[in-house]
Amino acid sequence: MASRCITIGASAGGFEVLKDIAAHLPADLAVPVFVVLHIAPYEPSLLPEILDKVGPLHAVHPEDGQGFEPGFIYVAPPDHHLLVDNERIAVKRGPKENGFRPSIDALLRSAAYSFGSGTVGVVLSGALSDGTSGLWSIKRLGGIAIVQDPYEARFPSMPRSALEYIEADYTVRSTEIAPLLTRLVQNQTEAQGIPADQNVKEDVRRIAKEIQIAAGISLPEKTVLDLGN
Numbered sequence: 001m002a003s004r005c006i007t008i009g010a011s012a013g014g015f016e017v018l019k020d021i022a023a024h025l026p027a028d029l030a031v032p033v034f035v036v037l038h039i040a041p042y043e044p045s046l047l048p049e050i051l052d053k054v055g056p057l058h059a060v061h062p063e064d065g066q067g068f069e070p071g072f073i074y075v076a077p078p079d080h081h082l083l084v085d086n087e088r089i090a091v092k093r094g095p096k097e098n099g100f101r102p103s104i105d106a107l108l109r110s111a112a113y114s115f116g117s118g119t120v121g122v123v124l125s126g127a128l129s130d131g132t133s134g135l136w137s138i139k140r141l142g143g144i145a146i147v148q149d150p151y152e153a154r155f156p157s158m159p160r161s162a163l164e165y166i167e168a169d170y171t172v173r174s175t176e177i178a179p180l181l182t183r184l185v186q187n188q189t190e191a192q193g194i195p196a197d198q199n200v201k202e203d204v205r206r207i208a209k210e211i212q213i214a215a216g217i218s219l220p221e222k223t224v225l226d227l228g229n
Contacts, residue, residue, distance in 0.1 A: 004031045004118035005084065006181055007111045009104030009134070011038040011126025013154025017174040018047075018124070019054050022073060024178035027056035031185050033073045034082060034089075034111060035059075036102045038126065041079035048075045064091040076102035081214050083110035094214040098130040104158075106214040108134025113207050117142030120184055122177060124148045126158035135162050137207050140200070144184060146170045146177065 010018055014037060025033070039045055051059035051073055059073035062082070066089055068074060074089060076082035081102050083090040090110070097103035108121045108131065121138040123131040125148060135145045147168045150156035163171065172180060 003115065004120070004185065005111055005115050006031055006033045006120045006122070006185070007108050007134075007138075008033065008035045008122040008124065009108060009126075009131040009158075010036070010124035011100075011104075011128075011130065011155065011158060013125030015047075017148065017177070019050065020174060021178045021181070022051040022055035022057060022059065024182075025055055025057055026182055028071065029057060029182070029185060030070050032068045032070055033057065034068075034076075034084065034107055035073060036076045036082055036104045036107045038100055038102070038104075038130070039078055041101065043078060045075070045078050048073070051075070062089045062091060064089070076107065078102075081106045083107060083211065083214065084114045085110065086114050092214070097214060098128060100130055103134075103214065104131040105134035106211070109137045109207055110211045110214075112137040112141045112143055113204070113211060115143070119143035120146065120181065122146045122148075122181070123158055123162045124174070125153035125155045127155050128157055129161035131158050132161045132165050135166050135168075137203075139166055140203055141207075144169045146172065146180065148177065149173050 048059040048061050057073050061077045062074045068089055079101055081092050081094050097105055111119045119138050121135045123135055139145050145166055145168045147159045147162045149171055150159035152173050153159050
């Protein structure tokens with residue numbers, strides 16, 4: 001099982017940034033990449049085909065229950081949450097969160113629960129605040145938070161919301177994201193580790209409950225030690 005992952009959430013104005021990231025990630029990327037882009041539920045999504053063509057990594061819409069591999073980009077299908085359920089991917093039509101399905105928060109939260117300090121979360125351009133809660137979960141469980149610089153984002157609300165409530169590890173321009181992700185993957189020592197806080201266990205239980213609500217899946221209980229990848 002992979003011990004690390006990259007998660008990326010985008011909405012309005014994030015499509016071109018996603019393309020740039022996919023185009024500049026290396027072919028030998030040693031982690032899986034999970035992506036949520038807000039799209040209309042009634043429209044077919046060609047995002048995997050587009051990301052597949054612009055860069056060296058293979059991009060797909062995953063099936064519910066399938067495993068994941070390093071060097072692949074897994075894109076949320078329309079009107080379905082994309083979640084990481086330990087060693088497998090969950091594709092579920094659970095309740096909308098922040099008015100969205102797929103939800104960025106749901107993806108980031110599930111990755112934090114499964115990968116702990118091995119999680120890198122990225123919030124890109126978009127309206128409203130989807131991604132803030134999920135990025136908080138990543139930080140809370142020891143992972144790394146990256147936010148697109150809101151001053152260059154076409155729609156700055158999502159990045160601004162994340163920066164208002166979370167102490168991001170990196171706030172960078174869109175063209176700097178892929179090189180940064182590559183460096184972070186190559187340098188595993190960047191992982192923050194689980195904070196030494198008596199309330200972490202309770203936060204882990206709350207995160208698990210939120211994942212179950214979004215996906216209707218049962219999660220094995222995690223300990224702070226388990227999450228310290």
